[in-house]
Structure formats: C-alpha cells, structure tokens
C-alpha cells in the first residue's frame with residue numbers, strides 16, 4: 001500500500017511532458033502527485049499533444065495546461081519565468097532523447113526547454129525512448145552531462161517497448177517516479193509550515209552569581225531548527241544559554257530561566273503548526289532568588305526548590321494547539337517513561353533517548369532516538385545529530401500527514 005510521508009504536501013510540482021508514447025502514464029502521475037498533497041501544473045510540447053490531449057492533463061491537474069513560449073495571454077497570467085519560479089520541483093516525464101539533448105546543451109526553443117533553463121528548483125527527468133536510442137553514446141553522454149549538472153535521473157526501466165523491442169528505455173512507472181520525488185532528501189516536507197522549537201538548558205538563579213543548570217548543549221534542538229529550515233519551514237527557536245551559533249534564517253528568542261522559556265513559548269505556540277520541545281527545562285527552580293550572594297556559613301545547607309511549569313504539557317493543552325512533539329531523556333526504563341509522558345502530557349509524538357550511558361545524548365555530537373506516537377514507534381539509529389534531526393523532521397511530517405489523512409477519512 002502506498003504510504004503518505006507528507007513530503008509533497010503544499011509542494012508545487014511542474015510536470016513537463018514531452019512527446020513519447022509514455023505520455024499517457026504521466027496522466028496517472030498527476031493523479032498520484034495530487035493525492036500526496038502536491039499542486040501540479042503541466043507543460044506539454046507540441047508533439048506530446050499528439051499523444052495525449054491537454055484536456056486530460058487540465059482535468060487531472062485542475063489547472064490550465066501550458067504549451068506556448070510566446071503566448072501573450074499566458075505571459076500575462078503565468079509566463080515561463082513565473083512558472084519556473086513557482087515550481088518547487090520540475091519533473092520532465094516522459095523525457096524523450098530529443099528533450100534530453102536540448103536540455104543538456106542549453107537549447108531553449110520551446111516552453112519546456114526554456115523552463116529547464118529558467119528553473120532553479122530540483123529537476124528530475126524520467127527518460128523514455130527506444131532501447132537503441134537509449135544506448136546510443138550521444139544519449140548516454142547527454143544523460144551523464146545532465147547528471148553532472150545536478151539533474152536527478154529516474155529510470156528508465158527495462159522490458160517490452162511500444163515499438164515491439166525489449167530492453168532499457170521504458171519510462172519508470174508513475175508510482176516509482178512519485179516515490180523517488182518523495183525520497184529525495186532535498187524535497188521540502190515542511191514547505192510553508194511554521195515550526196517552534198525550544199532548545200538548550202535553562203539556568204535557575206540562586207543568587208546573583210550562582211545558578212542550577214544541566215548538561216544540555218542545545219545541539220539537538222539547533223540541528224532540528226536547521227533541518228526544519230532545510231525542509232522548507234519558517235522556524236522560531238526559543239533558546240536557553242548555549243555556545244552555538246544561531247541557525248541562519250531562524251528567528252531566535254534567547255531566554256535564561258524555565259519561566260522565561262515558558263512565557264516565550266506560550267506567547268508564540270498558537271501561531272505555529274508544530275512545536276518541538278527539545279529543551280532540557282529545569283524541573284525545579286529555587287523557590288527564592290537571593291538578591292545578594294549567599295554567604296558560606298553552616299556545614300550543611302538546604303535549598304528549597306519549586307516545581308517549574310511544564311511548557312510541553314501547557315502547549316498541548318492549548319485549544320488550537322500545534323502538532324506537539326516532546327523529548328524524553330532517560331537513564332532507565334526508557335520506553336515505559338516515554339509512553340507515560342506521551343499520554344500524560346497529551347503529545348502527538350515523543351522522541352526518547354538514553355542519557356548517561358556513554359550512548360550519545362547530552363552534550364554529544366551523536367545520538368539515537370526511539371520515537372513513539374499513539375499506536376506506533378520507530379527507532380532512529382545512532383548517528384550524528386544533524387542527520388538524526390533530518391530523519392526526525394521527516395518522521396514528524398509523515399505522522400502529521402497520517403493524522404490529517406485519518407481526520408479527513410474519519
């Protein structure tokens with residue numbers, strides 16, 4: 001069964017159809033892409049229109065089909081430059097030998113080839129041609145050239161061909177093309193979403209010179225901010241005191257105490273789609289902050305601590321709450337504590353990790369996570385925190401899409 005990893009939600013896909021018999025398969029591709037939440041616009045070459053009517057693509061995409069480079073009406077509405085700017089990904093399917101040759105040489109004599117030149121987004125091609133044409137050295141050179149220019153080549157597959165021959169050159173199946181688009185790490189799974197992340201430790205002052213804190217470095221939260229930005233999100237990072245440089249393009253709010261972090265997060269949570277509580281918030285803070293330095297006197301002394309407010313649980317209580325993700329750093333009974341927090345704090349997801357066992361975690365560059373949600377879990381193996389953050393971000397996008405899908409079909 002086809003899964004819904006959420007990678008294509010809100011994504012603008014520009015599908016360029018060139019003139020091959022496989023053009024009929026691209027009609028199914030439009031349907032699949034839209035099912036994954038993408039908005040699709042279709043561009044056709046003149047010869048593509050000999051194979052499939054533009055009306056088919058118009059009906060399936062829900063948008064008018066573009067075919068002319070110099071059409072006064074289209075240029076006013078959405079000309080080649082605005083189409084290229086609009087696209088988050090350009091997929092040329094089927095890509096004929098002629099189209100591949102034009103793209104690899106930078107020719108721009110029709111709308112499709114001009115769009116290829118104008119596109120700054122990731123470009124995918126799904127070649128489709130007779131097996132002898134595919135194996136011709138000049139075609140292979142063109143493919144290698146396109147690859148070296150960063151184009152992602154999907155297929156072609158092997159098998160019976162429309163011309164009666166057998167071999168390489170069949171356009172990949174629409175499902176396979178769709179999967180590859182979704183698997184691409186540069187695909188933006190959080191495109192257009194707003195993500196609020198809290199990171200780092202908090203400092204709870206005892207007096208003007210002393211405070212209680214913990215070993216959190218903030219690396220995981222900062223890596224999550226970077227990964228969310230890469231995934232297309234607008235990120236607000238509420239950070240405790242850390243010695244890390246702020247992620248480029250994040251809106252950073254610096255705080256010190258748990259109370260300040262609570263106030264900052266609560267004031268922003270409702271306007272975000274996702275909240276990830278990756279901070280190691282102090283569970284207790286001194287009941288009283290002395291205005292002057294506490295003097296050394298007795299052999300023993302006692303601190304009275306007051307429980308802090310639980311930011312994560314409070315966000316999860318909000319009426320219009322974001323998709324809420326917590327962390328659980330545990331030294332023992334990891335699964336049991338994580339599941340307890342997931343239920344007790346009413347979270348959508350919790351990412352649990354071992355701490356204090358020479359297994360990454362606090363202040364380390366590496367970590368491993370066991371992620372739980374209602375009726376499911378996934379282990380993310382030990383790796384560097386940047387890679388781990390990318391995996392967690394795409395898992396969050398996947399779970400959000402599942403929830404959205406479940407709600408729509410309920």
Ligand code: C5P
Pocket residue numbers: 258277278279280281282283308309310311312313325326327328329341
């Ligand atoms: O209950 P515990 O502190 O173990 O839960 C950890 C999770 O709760 C983390 O996501 C942490 O950011 C969050 N937390 C919080 N406010 C607190 C304490 C923890 O948001 N006061």
